Amino acid sequence: MKDLEKQCGLADLMVSYIYDEVGTPERRKFEEHLLSCIDCADEFAEISNARFSIFEWQKEEFAHLATPEIVIPYELQSDAAAQESQAGFWEVISSLLTPAKLSLAATVTMVVLGVGFWSIGYFDQGDLQLATNRIVPVESSSPEIRTAIMDPVRDDPEAATIDPTMSDEAAAKLDPRPVTPVQSRNSKPNRNFTASNPKPKKEDSAPATLRAPRLNNYDDLDDRSLRLADLFDEDIGATR
Amino acid sequence: MFTNLTDEQLVELAVSESPEAFGEIVRRWERKIFGLCFGMLGREDDARDACQEAFISAYRNISKFRGEAKVSSWLHRIAVNQCLTIKRRQKSRAEDFIDEESGEEERVFVAALSYSPANRAEKTERMSLVRQAVGALPSDLRQVIVMKEFEEMTFQEISETLELPLSTVKSRLYTALKQLKMRLERTPVEVV
Numbered sequence: 001m002k003d004l005e006k007q008c009g010l011a012d013l014m015v016s017y018i019y020d021e022v023g024t025p026e027r028r029k030f031e032e033h034l035l036s037c038i039d040c041a042d043e044f045a046e047i048s049n050a051r052f053s054i055f056e057w058q059k060e061e062f063a064h065l066a067t068p069e070i071v072i073p074y075e076l077q078s079d080a081a082a083q084e085s086q087a088g089f090w091e092v093i094s095s096l097l098t099p100a101k102l103s104l105a106a107t108v109t110m111v112v113l114g115v116g117f118w119s120i121g122y123f124d125q126g127d128l129q130l131a132t133n134r135i136v137p138v139e140s141s142s143p144e145i146r147t148a149i150m151d152p153v154r155d156d157p158e159a160a161t162i163d164p165t166m167s168d169e170a171a172a173k174l175d176p177r178p179v180t181p182v183q184s185r186n187s188k189p190n191r192n193f194t195a196s197n198p199k200p201k202k203e204d205s206a207p208a209t210l211r212a213p214r215l216n217n218y219d220d221l222d223d224r225s226l227r228l229a230d231l232f233d234e235d236i237g238a239t240r
Numbered sequence: 241m242f243t244n245l246t247d248e249q250l251v252e253l254a255v256s257e258s259p260e261a262f263g264e265i266v267r268r269w270e271r272k273i274f275g276l277c278f279g280m281l282g283r284e285d286d287a288r289d290a291c292q293e294a295f296i297s298a299y300r301n302i303s304k305f306r307g308e309a310k311v312s313s314w315l316h317r318i319a320v321n322q323c324l325t326i327k328r329r330q331k332s333r334a335e336d337f338i339d340e341e342s343g344e345e346e347r348v349f350v351a352a353l354s355y356s357p358a359n360r361a362e363k364t365e366r367m368s369l370v371r372q373a374v375g376a377l378p379s380d381l382r383q384v385i386v387m388k389e390f391e392e393m394t395f396q397e398i399s400e401t402l403e404l405p406l407s408t409v410k411s412r413l414y415t416a417l418k419q420l421k422m423r424l425e426r427t428p429v430e431v432v
Contacts, residue, residue, distance in 0.1 A: 012410040015417075018279045019388065021395055034320045038309055041316040047414070048279025049272050050421040052287075054389045057370040060363070062390070 008033070008040055018044075018051055247311035255303050262302065266295050269312060273319045280323035290326050294319040366424075373423040381416035388413060 010030065016022040017030050034041045242250055242264035253261035273294055278287035298318050305314055374382060387393045387401070399406045 011414045012407055015410045015414045016395070019395070020282050031320070031324055035317065038313045038317070041320055042310075042313055044279065045272055045276040045312075045316045045319075046421050047417045048277075049275030050417040050424065051389075052275040052278045053366070053370045053420065053424060054374065054385060055278070056363075057367050057374070058389050060367050061371070 008037060010040060014040075014044055014047060018048060248307055251302060251305050251307075251311055254299075255305075259299075262299055265298075265311065265315075269315055270295070272312070273315055276316060276319050277323050280320065281326065286326060286330075290319065290323045293326075294322040297322060369424060370420075373420050376423060377416055377419060381412055381419065384409060384412045385416050385420075 010033065013022065013026060013030050017027060022030070034044060242253070242261050245253070245261075245264070247265060247268070250261045250265050254265070270291065274287055274291040277290035277294065278284065281287050281290055294315065298315055301318075305311070374385060377385065383402070384398060387398050388395075393401070395406055395409050398404075399409045402409070404412075
């Protein structure tokens with residue numbers, strides 16, 4: 001039998017015609033060709049027979065088979081879903097508690113704590129300084145003290161030298177000393193010496209160019225430094 | 241008595257001496273003619289009617305057979321004409337059923353196709369052969385056969401599912417049917 005594909009090239013059209021998937025113009029064209037071409041008609045008969053054999057086999061062995069009744073156990077499905085949800089919760093927890101995540105959390109915690117402790121220590125030092133300085137509100141101090149505090153001591157050439165024979169009261173009035181952190185008689189000495197607040201040298205007996213006014217009679221003649229703590233009683237704000 | 245004669249000899253006998261010789265022609269070719277009619281009409285009932293009318297027409301015009309072509313080809317052409325006639329008839333009259341009473345005596349030719357025990361045995365044997373032949377097809381060809389015949393998918397749907405061009409799908413189906421035909425012809429069914 002001649003090869004239909006090579007001879008007439010209607011193999012695709014033949015198959016489409018057999019399965020009724022061809023348009024009307026193509027259908028008429030093929031039917032007319034079948035009437036005129038004996039080989040194509042014979043080939044078409046063979047192909048149609050083969051197709052019918054399969055059709056018959058499908059009908060005889062499968063078409064009468066009943067569709068299996070598929071029963072879905074929905075109650076088991078819901079239990080499985082509930083178990084999956086619980087398992088899912090624990091799975092989420094376990095996924096969070098991985099070694100990598102735990103180490104990261106520990107590192108972050110340590111950093112936060114370190115920063116916190118450092119900040120606490122920093123502010124504690126500041127509070128200690130404040131306590132030792134005993135910064136007094138300006139409003140509650142005496143006029144002389146307010147003047148000494150509010151008006152910083154300036155470099156007054158006229159007041160630079162002090163006559164040693166001058167009385168303390170006169171010297172204090174003429175040559176106010178700069179207000180420096182003064183150690184209270186009742187408190188521990190301030191050991192926080194800095195560049196701006198160097199440790200006074202004992203041999204440095206040269207009088208300072210600037211002196212704070214002496215606001216009260218102080219028995220300790222050796223100590224010429226002004227002690228704010230000496231200026232005030234325990235009750236801050238009490239006037240003399 | 242007529243089994244050893246060729247188709248042309250049977251036609252000659254049917255024309256001259258023994259009309260019963262035409263029965264042997266019917267027995268030899270009824271299935272293939274029925275398959276051709278099924279391929280053209282797509283329905284078993286319509287194919288059966290077309291096959292019946294084709295053999296009746298061939299018997300009425302057997303004297304016009306000149307022997308230029310093979311008897312099978314001559315029968316094929318008659319069957320194609322009958323199928324086209326039925327199609328036109330169905331198209332013009334939407335629900336016009338063929339009177340079953342009119343063709344009852346002609347059913348002798350095609351009744352044996354389905355109802356005799358011998359044919360039932362032949363059919364069972366043929367089903368077994370078809371099952372083996374389909375199973376022996378290459379997987380790519382068998383796949384297209386199954387999708388077309390069992391799942392009743394269109395060529396376009398098969399093309400999209402298998403991600404193949406439409407022409408490739410049709411070509412594979414044509415090749416599968418040809419191979420199936422060759423395998424079935426290689427092992428003819430004999431009724432004991």
